[in-house]
Amino acid sequence: MTDTSHRPQTQEKDGPIAAFLRATELDPRLIGMVGALFMIWVGFHVYGEFVLGDGSFLTPRNLWNLSVQTASIGIMATGMVLVIITRNIDLSVGSIVGVTGMYMGLLQVEWLPQWLGLGHPMIWVITVIFGLAVGALIGAFQGSLIAYLSIPSFIVTLGGLLVWRGVAFLAADGRTISPVDATFNLIGGGPFGAIGGTGSWIVAAIAAAGVIWMIVNGRANRKLHGFPLRPMWAEVFMAALGLGVIGGATLVVNAYPWPKGILKQYYEGLGQEVPENAFISHGYAYPVLILLVVAIGMTILMTRTRFGRYVFAIGGNPEAAALSGINTRAMTVKIFTLMGALAGLAGVIASARLNSATNALGDLDELYVIASAVVGGTSLAGGVGTIYGAIIGALVLVSLQTGMVLIGFGDGSYRKIVIGAALVLAVYLDILYRKRIK
Known part of the structure; x- marks a missing residue:
C-alpha cells in the first residue's frame, strides 16, 4: 500500500501552498515568525550596509x-x-x-x-x-x-x-x-x-542523528497506529530542513574566531608564539x-x-x-x-x-x-x-x-x-x- 492511500484526499480547491503545508504539517504561524525574523535580520543588515556603510548584523x-x-x-x-x-x-x-x-x-x-x-x-x-x-x-x-x-x-x-x-x-x-x-x-x-569547532560539530552530528531518528520513528508510529502518513517527499524535505538548520548554525558559530588578544593570552599560557593566521573557533556557547x-x-x-x-x-x-x-x-x-x-x-x-x-x-x-x-x-x-x-x-x-x-x-x-x-x-x-x- 502506498503512502498516499493512508492520507485523506486533498480538496481540489486547495492551492499549492495549502497542499504543501498540509503535506509537511508545518505550522503557518511558525513560518510567519521565521519569515519576520528573516526580514528583521536582512533589514538591519541592508540598512547598515547602504546607509551607514557598515553591514554588521549578518556576521x-x-x-x-x-x-x-x-x-x-x-x-x-x-x-x-x-x-x-x-x-x-x-x-x-x-x-x-x-x-x-x-x-x-x-x-x-x-x-x-x-x-x-x-x-x-x-x-x-x-x-x-x-x-x-x-x-x-x-x-x-x-x-x-x-x-x-x-x-x-x-x-x-x-x-x-x-x-x-x-x-x-x-x-x-x-x-x-x-x-x-x-x-x-x-x-x-x-x-x-564555548565548546570550540570540534565540539560544535560533535553536537551537530548528535542533533542531526536526533532529527533523522524523530522522522523515522514518527513514521513508524504512524504506521503502527494507522494514522495518515506524510508523503515521502515531505519526510525528505523535513529532514533536509532540519539538517540544513543544524549545519548552517554550526558553520556560523565556527566562523567566529577568538579575538587576537585572547589568542595571544592563550598561546602565552602555552609558552608559544601566536602562529601566523591562527584561527580558533568559538563554537556553540x-x-x-x-x-x-x-x-x-x-x-x-x-x-x-x-x-x-x-x-x-x-x-x-x-x-x-x-x-x-x-x-x-x-x-x-x-x-x-x-x-x-x-x-x-x-x-x-x-x-x-x-x-x-x-x-x-x-x-x-x-x-x-x-x-x-x-x-x-x-x-x-x-x-x-x-x-x-x-x-x-x-x-x-x-x-x-x-x-x-x-x-x-x-x-x-x-x-x-x-x-x-x-x-x-x-x-x-x-x-x-x-x-x-x-
Missing part, C-alpha cells in the same frame, strides 16, 4: 552574540508559556533573576570561600544548585498563594516583582558583587565559555547549549507527558479540568515552581555573563519574557502555546534590540517603544488568527 560575530543574549530570555520564555497557557501571568521573573543572582554572588564570592577556600572546584556547583533551589522556592511560594489563597497571579507576581527586587538590593546593601568564581563565569559564554537542553526537555514535558496534557486541559477550560479530576491547585504550584527554577537558571547565566551580581540584573526581563511568549504564538486567552514559538519570539525581540543598537538607536527609550509595539501587534495578530480558525 558570525553578531549572530553568535545574538544567540548568547537570547539564552536567558529564551529559557524563561519556555516556562512563561506554561504560565500563560493556564491563564496566569508571572511579572516577577526579572526580580527573581535579580535576587537569585545577588545571593549566588554573595555565596561564591564572600561565603563559600571562607569554608571551602578560594577557587575550590565545588563552589560553582553549589552556587548553581543554590540558585535553582532559591528560584524554585520563590516560585512555589507564589504559586501557593495563587492556588490556595485564590489571589490573582497578576497581584501576587506584581508584589513579587517589588519584594524580590527590594530583597536583592538589601542583600548586599546595593553593592555590586564581583568577580564571580572563574569556573562559574564560563557558564555565561565568551571565548572560553554554553548558554546556547543550556537553552537547547531546556527547550528539548520542556517540549517533551509539554507534548509527551501527562503533566503537559493537564496544562493544556487547564488552559482550555479550568472548570472542566477540575471536574475531570485534575488537581488544578497542585498543578498551579508546580507550574510556578518550574517557572521560578527557570528564572534561577537564567540568573546563573546572566550573572556569569556579567562576571558579577548587580542590582540591575534581570531589570525589565519580565516584560521581554512575556512578550517573547506572546510574540511566539502563546495566547493570553489560554490553552495555546508552543516552546519553540517562545524561543523564536525571544530571538525576534533580542534581534530588534541588537539591530537598533547597531544602527545607532542605542537609547533604551527607542528599544522600549519598538518592543511595546511588537507586543501589541502580536496580540492583535493572535486575535485575528483565532477568529479565522473558529
Whole structure:
C-alpha cells in the first residue's frame, strides 16, 4: 500500500501552498515568525550596509552574540508559556533573576570561600544548585498563594516583582558583587565559555542523528497506529530542513574566531608564539547549549507527558479540568515552581555573563519574557502555546534590540517603544488568527 492511500484526499480547491503545508504539517504561524525574523535580520543588515556603510548584523560575530543574549530570555520564555497557557501571568521573573543572582554572588564570592577556600572546584556547583533551589522556592511560594489563597497571579507576581527586587538590593546593601568564581563565569559564554569547532560539530552530528531518528520513528508510529502518513517527499524535505538548520548554525558559530588578544593570552599560557593566521573557533556557547537542553526537555514535558496534557486541559477550560479530576491547585504550584527554577537558571547565566551580581540584573526581563511568549504564538486567552514559538519570539525581540543598537538607536527609550509595539501587534495578530480558525 502506498503512502498516499493512508492520507485523506486533498480538496481540489486547495492551492499549492495549502497542499504543501498540509503535506509537511508545518505550522503557518511558525513560518510567519521565521519569515519576520528573516526580514528583521536582512533589514538591519541592508540598512547598515547602504546607509551607514557598515553591514554588521549578518556576521558570525553578531549572530553568535545574538544567540548568547537570547539564552536567558529564551529559557524563561519556555516556562512563561506554561504560565500563560493556564491563564496566569508571572511579572516577577526579572526580580527573581535579580535576587537569585545577588545571593549566588554573595555565596561564591564572600561565603563559600571562607569554608571551602578560594577557587575550590565545588563552589560553582553549589552556587548553581543554590540558585535553582532559591528560584524554585520563590516560585512555589507564589504559586501557593495563587492556588490556595485564590489571589490573582497578576497581584501576587506584581508584589513579587517589588519584594524580590527590594530583597536583592538589601542583600548586599546595593553593592555590586564581583568577580564571580572563574569556573562559574564560563557558564555565561565568551571565548572560553564555548565548546570550540570540534565540539560544535560533535553536537551537530548528535542533533542531526536526533532529527533523522524523530522522522523515522514518527513514521513508524504512524504506521503502527494507522494514522495518515506524510508523503515521502515531505519526510525528505523535513529532514533536509532540519539538517540544513543544524549545519548552517554550526558553520556560523565556527566562523567566529577568538579575538587576537585572547589568542595571544592563550598561546602565552602555552609558552608559544601566536602562529601566523591562527584561527580558533568559538563554537556553540554554553548558554546556547543550556537553552537547547531546556527547550528539548520542556517540549517533551509539554507534548509527551501527562503533566503537559493537564496544562493544556487547564488552559482550555479550568472548570472542566477540575471536574475531570485534575488537581488544578497542585498543578498551579508546580507550574510556578518550574517557572521560578527557570528564572534561577537564567540568573546563573546572566550573572556569569556579567562576571558579577548587580542590582540591575534581570531589570525589565519580565516584560521581554512575556512578550517573547506572546510574540511566539502563546495566547493570553489560554490553552495555546508552543516552546519553540517562545524561543523564536525571544530571538525576534533580542534581534530588534541588537539591530537598533547597531544602527545607532542605542537609547533604551527607542528599544522600549519598538518592543511595546511588537507586543501589541502580536496580540492583535493572535486575535485575528483565532477568529479565522473558529
